[in-house]
Amino acid sequence: MGEVIVITSGKGGVGKTTTTANIGTGLASLNKKVVLVDTDIGLRNLDVVMGLENRIVYDIVDVVTGNCKLRQALIKDRRFDGFYLLPAAQTKDKNSVSEDQMRDLCNQLQQEFDYVIIDCPAGIEQGFKNAIAGAEKAIVVTTPEVSAVRDADRIIGLLEAAEIRDPLLIINRLRPHMVKRGDMMGIDDMIDILAIELLGVIPDDETIVISTNRGEPAVLDKDSLAGQAYLNTTRRITGENVPLLNLEVDGLIFGKLKKMIGIK
């Protein structure tokens, strides 16, 4: 029986889809059987981030309405064995799937895969409820901004109300030099406020934009700092104890970081 993990945030644009793509790809690169499920019906994006947009025939709504078999809708990612994407529907809306249908779908998928990673839509309405319906664990993605943290806090409350206990936190787009200057909340500040366990910290990094342009998750790029941070985060999901990347501005990797973040 595999694990069903939902990646959520409340606020849009904080990097849920990027995180789903990178963690999923990371897990697959560690020889796990992984399926990514895009539940953002109407605003499908995980397919383009993964570079699989040209291969979609059926989608999640086709599956739950019995229009096709689950197998037919799963798109094989050729980069790794046992790595699949179940795309969202683009022309339907979020009410095309019910919470019960999602629970059934997750049950089926977890029979076959080690990890079922669900990309949740922004917001707290039906799409969110569907996305978390079949999930056992949750990863909350936030960025060091007041709006994103506030929404993350709300989401944590809603997850608890739905009895998804102990969500884990990913802090995305951290800019160490801004933290150092006192112009951005740091890791400790955010853990202090949200009071949940930290899973990973992803630095703000241009390589994410480039990898998304290409449809190749940054986690596969050894030269990408964010990619390395995603790989470490992925390893922690599998139970490995991996220390946080050194993002100290005055640390050894200062030069590299400067280059990565693009400070002159």
Place this chain on the structure above:
Amino acid sequence: MLEFLTRIFNKDNNTSKNLAKERLRLVLVHDRANISPQMLEDLKNDLIKVISNYMEIDVEALEVNLDSSDNTVALVANIPVKKMKRSLKENEEQIS
């Protein structure tokens, strides 16, 4: 330049990070408490019930509010007392 200097001298208090953190802390107290008027009303009624065991209070004039000032959020209750109950007095006599 001036901004740079103020930053150096107020390193720990005036940074935008601390401002963000402080604002968040306050807004989250409200978000989490999610005090609806109904909930506040229920709380008020429960308070009346409990306090009435010990003293007679002016129910009409009773006020209960969630108050946020500089950096704290407090439950502020203003409860006018009309009369103390005799049993309380007896207790006091026993003690002295």
